[in-house]
Amino acid sequence: MTSSPTQSLEDRVRSIAARHRDERGALMPILHAVMEEMGHVDPAVIPVLADELNLSRADVYGVITFYHDFRQTPPGRRTVRICRAEACQAVGAAELVDRAKSRLGVGFGETTADGAVTLEQVFCLGNCATGPSVQVDDRLYGRVSAEKLDGILEVSA
Ligand code: FES
Secondary structure (H helix, E strand, O other): OOOOOOOOHHHHHHHHHHHHOOOOOOHHHHHHHHHHHHOOOOOOHHHHHHHHHOOOHHHHHHHHHHOOOOOOOOOOOEEEEEEOOHHHHOOOHHHHHHHHHHHHOOOOOEEOOOOOEEEEEEOOOOOHHHOOOEEEOOEEEOOOOHHHHHHHHHHHO
16 A cells, blocks of 8 residues: 555554554564655654554664664665675675775764765675675675775765
8 A cells, every 4th residue: 555645654654553463573564664665764653653552662662773674764865785794794895884984974874964875784685605795775786896885885976
């Protein structure tokens, strides 16, 4: 079901909750659906979900903040993800992380001041044989050198 532009955030969240309420551990699938539909989990959804699932606000907040997948602010126009899992770490991911942070001026989970790029870390993109791996939105890059990363960040900005 898609939401209309005039539907309030509360209505949208209640509608998502209704679709997933009967699933086991409903909060997680609901939060994933909120992320997918809205791009982030606005703090305003916390009291709505607490009410829908008969949980405390602290419970909902705790889950949102525990799992780094749940962004609380809107993402940038592009999201750059750097793989930090073992295979990529072994071939230079740490250098890419340092470079991306210093070039963009943000840390993981943060967005550049102009709203262009959000930087995130991931733990395996399924591209282990040709790491280090970087993903920009849906596009995957392998064997990313520092210079290649510069080019990727250039076109992402
Ligand atoms: S470890 Fe980086 S893609 Fe798998």
